[in-house]
Amino acid sequence: MPLRVYNTLTRTKEDFQTVEPGKVSMYLCGPTVYKPAHIGHMVGPVIFDTIKKYLVYAGYDVTFVINITDVDDKLIVKAAEKGMTVKALADQMTADYFDNLKLMAVDSIDCFPYATDHIGDMQSMIQKLIDKGHAYPLNGDVYFAVETDDDYGKLSNRSISQMLAGTRVEANDTKRNPADFALWKSSKPGEPTWDSPWGPGRPGWHIECSAMSAKILGESIDIHGGGLDLMFPHHENELAQSECCSGKPFARYWLHNGLMQSGKGTGKVGGAHSKHGDAPATGATAGSSGSAEDPSAQIAGKLAGSAGAESVKTAVFAHHPPEAVRFFLLSTHYRSPIDFSIENIAATEKSLEGFYRLFETAERLTGVNYYTLEAPKTKTTATKLDGLPAEFAAALSEQRAKFIEAMDDDFSSGGAVACLFEIRRILNSFINDKKLEAGGTDADKVALKTGLTLLKELTNLLGVLRTAPAKKGGDDELANGLMDLILDIRADARTNKNWPVADKIRNALKALNIVVEDSPSGARWTRG
RNA sequence: GGCUCCGUCGCCAAGUGGCUAAGGCAAUGGAUUGCAAAUCCAUCAUGCGUCGGUUCAAAUCCGACCGGAGCCUCCA
Numbered sequence: 149m150p151l152r153v154y155n156t157l158t159r160t161k162e163d164f165q166t167v168e169p170g171k172v173s174m175y176l177c178g179p180t181v182y183k184p185a186h187i188g189h190m191v192g193p194v195i196f197d198t199i200k201k202y203l204v205y206a207g208y209d210v211t212f213v214i215n216i217t218d219v220d221d222k223l224i225v226k227a228a229e230k231g232m233t234v235k236a237l238a239d240q241m242t243a244d245y246f247d248n249l250k251l252m253a254v255d256s257i258d259c260f261p262y263a264t265d266h267i268g269d270m271q272s273m274i275q276k277l278i279d280k281g282h283a284y285p286l287n288g289d290v291y292f293a294v295e296t297d298d299d300y301g302k303l304s305n306r307s308i309s310q311m312l313a314g315t316r317v318e319a320n321d322t323k324r325n326p327a328d329f330a331l332w333k334s335s336k337p338g339e340p341t342w343d344s345p346w347g348p349g350r351p352g353w354h355i356e357c358s359a360m361s362a363k364i365l366g367e368s369i370d371i372h373g374g375g376l377d378l379m380f381p382h383h384e385n386e387l388a389q390s391e392c393c394s395g396k397p398f399a400r401y402w403l404h405n406g407l408m409q410s411g412k413g414t415g416k417v418g419g420a421h422s423k424h425g426d427a428p429a430t431g432a433t434a435g436s437s438g439s440a441e442d443p444s445a446q447i448a449g450k451l452a453g454s455a456g457a458e459s460v461k462t463a464v465f466a467h468h469p470p471e472a473v474r475f476f477l478l479s480t481h482y483r484s485p486i487d488f489s490i491e492n493i494a495a496t497e498k499s500l501e502g503f504y505r506l507f508e509t510a511e512r513l514t515g516v517n518y519y520t521l522e523a524p525k526t527k528t529t530a531t532k533l534d535g536l537p538a539e540f541a542a543a544l545s546e547q548r549a550k551f552i553e554a555m556d557d558d559f560s561s562g563g564a565v566a567c568l569f570e571i572r573r574i575l576n577s578f579i580n581d582k583k584l585e586a587g588g589t590d591a592d593k594v595a596l597k598t599g600l601t602l603l604k605e606l607t608n609l610l611g612v613l614r615t616a617p618a619k620k621g622g623d624d625e626l627a628n629g630l631m632d633l634i635l636d637i638r639a640d641a642r643t644n645k646n647w648p649v650a651d652k653i654r655n656a657l658k659a660l661n662i663v664v665e666d667s668p669s670g671a672r673w674t675r676g
Numbered sequence: 677g678g679c680u681c682c683g684u685c686g687c688c689a690a691g692u693g694g695c696u697a698a699g700g701c702a703a704u705g706g707a708u709u710g711c712a713a714a715u716c717c718a719u720c721a722u723g724c725g726u727c728g729g730u731u732c733a734a735a736u737c738c739g740a741c742c743g744g745a746g747c748c749u750c751c752a
Contacts (some may be wrong), residue, residue, distance in 0.1 A: 177752070180751090180752095190752085221750065223684055230683065306678075306747095306748075310679075311679095311748065312679085327751090374752065376752090377746080377747070377752065378751085379680090381748090381749095407745095407746075427705095479688080479700080480688085481689090482739070484681090485746080487688085491688085494701095494731095495687080499699095499701060503713090507713090509715090539707035554691095554698095559696060560691090562690050562691095562699085564691060565690090565700085566689090567699085574714055579716095580716055650711090651712085654713095664713080665713045667714080
């Protein structure tokens with residue numbers, strides 16, 4: 149089964165064929181760094197990071213670029229508001245963005261080009277467009293002439309006339325066509341500015357992606373990604389500029405991820421209500437107007453504009469482990485809108501507990517630490533299942549095949565996630581059947597270890613289940629010491645079949661939110 | 677007004693022409709356990725918004741309708 153990807157340009161799933169055999173160039177539109185990253189900013193990076201990991205697994209040599217747009221109108225406005233320089237604000241917000249990527253285990257990006265480092269490249273591109281008659285200077289600005297591009301509108305499937313029909317046209321607009329967009333903007337005093345053949349100014353919004361993409365990845369790239377909201381005008385304009393400039397196809401495949409949405413689809417911030425009434429934990433109580441300080445404000449509404457004076461780092465990750473958030477993002481298809489509600493993320497956290505439990509058990513039985521376990525990174529070097537009990541090997545192999553099948557079908561991570569749960573079940577079953585808790589053979593332990601390695605091979609592709617959950621046991625010596633003592637006394641009571649005492653201890657601890665579990669190898673406790 | 681997209685079990689969610697419609701959460705029964713917890717096994721949509729149509733065959737294609745979302749405003 150070949151890899152197939154949905155291409156926005158053709159609105160169909162196509163077989164994946166790269167420009168250069170064996171190599172993939174990927175460009176994802178990154179943030180304009182004028183405010184802290186919100187949870188929605190994490191969606192694209194997580195998805196395309198996963199795509200890259202999978203392409204590497206499939207044997208491709210992948211170069212993945214995300215740009216940082218550090219010059220822009222909004223940045224100028226925001227910096228002025230805060231009394232900071234544009235650069236200082238951009239640096240601060242870029243650092244915040246990187247922090248969050250790290251938390252989300254997004255670690256496969258090869259290059260983060262900054263717009264301000266490529267002004268020269270943008271100017272050359274603009275000059276070339278002017279020379280070719282696709283752009284024209286006007287009072288210190290330079291505009292792209294959409295009518296010179298026969299294909300204009302092909303990505304978002306709209307025509308120039310159609311676009312103008314529904315929009316009010318500014319009367320004093322001197323552009324040749326109202327749909328023409330700025331490649332270069334003359335600057336006002338106090339704004340960041342660069343010299344240019346058309347006068348001092350700064351680049352327009354879309355040109356940085358075209359210029360940096362061509363510079364770093366070449367004029368024709370394989371995958372261009374971004375949020376669905378960027379399809380128009382951003383990607384449409386990028387496409388027009390790039391192709392008019394180079395005369396070559398800009399990107400083979402356009403991949404657009406769905407946008408994150410609030411609770412129950414009520415749209416704007418403040419209109420969102422939880423279906424079941426009270427939203428637990430984050431106190432979106434009285435007054436449904438999501439304030440910016442409210443953690444759930446990050447979860448409300450469109451996420452883009454209004455909310456988000458606070459970084460996702462503190463607004464979301466303080467309450468929900470980034471691991472769970474990443475797992476949640478990948479449990480649905482990347483093109484679907486994502487309903488980021490507190491209930492949903494809580495359900496994901498709950499569903500992960502079974503994995504953590506399995507890893508704990510496995511470590512106790514085999515000494516293998518799942519989180520540091522090394523696993524193969526490519527299909528050709530995949531975990532070998534030779535010598536394992538036949539049924540066990542067959543079950544694991546089937547799930548790996550299904551996982552690959554799902555990912556091959558337009559990176560259907562939701563289907564792939566189901567395989568992880570199946571493998572969890574298979575491993576737990578194996579532990580039960582082979583009575584590993586009560587001893588078991590070395591061969592069975594090796595088999596279990598191999599099963600874990602296969603699971604790790606797959607969870608690595610999704611970038612999930614990489615770190616142990618926050619400690620649930622005791623982290624102070626006194627508590628540990630006391631619990632050892634208490635459980636020791638209880639063990640004596642159980643040996644003497646003194647059930648009332650044993651149960652009293654367990655129940656009393658339960659009231660203190662400490663859960664005691666018995667097993668053949670002794671009692672364990674966790675903070676509930 | 678124009679352009680997209682979506683509606684699958686109580687909830688989340690795969691599947692987009694043909695195997696018994698994945699999986700998770702919740703629930704129920706059983707195994708296990710001194711009792712629990714955890715784990716395993718079993719059950720849980722003759723049905724995929726509604727009504728028509730195409731087809732040997734449709735959740736999957738077409739039409740209409742109902743309901744929801746996004747874009748056309750420099751939001752990832």
